[in-house]
Amino acid sequence: MSDQASSKHANFIIRSQEPLNGGPPLPALAATAMTPNDLFFVRNHGSIPQIDPAVFRLEIGGMVQRPLTLALADLRGLPRASVAATLQCAGNRRDELSAVAPTPGELPWGAEAISSAVWEGVPLREILRAAGIDTGATHVAFTSSDDVERSGRHFGFGGSLPLAKALAPEVLLADTMNGAPLPAEHGFPLRVVAPGYIGARSVKWLQTITLQAEPSDNYFQAHAYKLFPTDITAQNVDWQGGMMLGEQSLTSVICDPATGAKLAAGPVLLRGYAYAGGERLVERVEVSADGGACWQQAELLGQPERWAWRLWQARIDVPPGRHTLAVRAWDSAAQTQPSEICQVWNFKGYMNNAWHRIAVEAVE
């Protein structure tokens, strides 16, 4: 697996080699509305399968009227669609949570476990219609052909979507990413893209689709990717409890300058991203030069896209000295972000959407 990262840019930051996990430098993330494929973040829990497209078969079963086995050629006759969508790992910005209290055994993501691309493929609902949905089916489960190991057991990564979401037009079985075939790291030959949901539901190297009456019982749906209250720890957790993650929450990040930067005092250009989960849009982004006492509006770049982040920039006056710069966003449901990291701390380190703060020093 030594050349797993071979399709990635020289600046790609690798957080772990096996499984391969990494993301782009933050300034690169804020530079383009759609992230180049060679910089798009990678979140894996197991191997990167090498799949021969000629022998690849997708299995659709469970509570369906006609179980299907489809080759890639069978998909070619189906309608296609594309969507500009942001994917984000539920563990994005975990490093800020881990600084408050440990998040044992979890990857210490900075704010780079998020990227955006234009995905194209067959809407999942075309496949579900072809298979025919049985009465009583309420969830659509996916498994990957990767190889994950947990406690000596080997299995494929999996997760599920509620049926209503699975039938929405934006959910694709994608085979291209920014106009190019899916790279191996991103799920070649076929992956789910579930816009608005945590990245873990956009299953890569898609192998099976199973309609069922309950959410997936795969480890990554039934056990991992659950949100626990702040007073729960690895020691006292009841894994049956906790909230199964689904829709993303509202977040925003300063990508440039970097925390710890030494700047010339005066007007400073801030750049970053803001992302509203679910079907919500980013309506406003605000930045602060004094840690959140006073705010000014940032400029939203580009046009709103239902399923994609919004890049932003702001010029803010920074006098000589040490300062905490902060950002927060507002979404189309008139919601904003929690202010303090400790308000959203959880021992799995998920869904940190507190105000993003960076420490800078301005010199004359």
Add this chain to the structure above:
Amino acid sequence: MSDQASSKHANFIIRSQEPLNGGPPLPALAATAMTPNDLFFVRNHGSIPQIDPAVFRLEIGGMVQRPLTLALADLRGLPRASVAATLQCAGNRRDELSAVAPTPGELPWGAEAISSAVWEGVPLREILRAAGIDTGATHVAFTSSDDVERSGRHFGFGGSLPLAKALAPEVLLADTMNGAPLPAEHGFPLRVVAPGYIGARSVKWLQTITLQAEPSDNYFQAHAYKLFPTDITAQNVDWQGGMMLGEQSLTSVICDPATGAKLAAGPVLLRGYAYAGGERLVERVEVSADGGACWQQAELLGQPERWAWRLWQARIDVPPGRHTLAVRAWDSAAQTQPSEICQVWNFKGYMNNAWHRIAVEAVE
């Protein structure tokens, strides 16, 4: 108009007589999942029209293929649906905002400008289908037959929904409320019920439906019910700016005990409501006896309903002394509420969803 409140309960709290505005005492609000009609909050901007159902006509026009004029009898042949839905004024909990800085000319609502009912009527989309939607129509505007006066000009209250929402199955033209005909105060004979959106979009005494390419230009859509940043005031406001309110945000409130209550030290029963706007569900409610440093989970009562609030209760230990009790909720997008009132302050006093706090004194 002296008997405007005649159908209301003796305990109904009247905030203004003309126009009639008021709501129930908070403990009554937390007592039943669906609010009795005689306690349901009332938010008016003008008169309460007295409409003869025999002469009532609903006009559907604008960008439609077949303008329609419908009598109530014409609606009787159409499919019907019901929805358990919470309505909330965007100004709910304004009193907490006004305590930070003035919200000039706005009604000083406590936390009672919210209620829930089972609504029944004709799905709006049935009417829209009957009229036929022209290409280019993207908003559905409503006007009321009430009489609002602003700056000497008289007009009917109005507002609009995006077409996609107007076509959703939960949006009704309701003629009953908790199984009874709509009371005059609540829009007899016909009103819009737009679950998940601010109450102002659920137009009462519905008179016209107009399909158009832009949101309503009615005062209450184009001018009022907009969310401005904290640094904007009545003096420096540009009314073209600000965010047009739509989906409700996540909120939660302690209804019982009341703020200022003197309690026996020891376990105290807290009761209240939590409401997630849009299509989101309330997933968790937490209460704190120390102003938000430590939290414990409340018990969610009843079953989740997509469009209705969730009542909750919690027993919390309160030692002798003065305390600030607090509540916050988490929704199905893994979002929680902002902690401080000042974080959400705006001069119109809308969408206060900061942690709800009450001051109590416990005695031995």
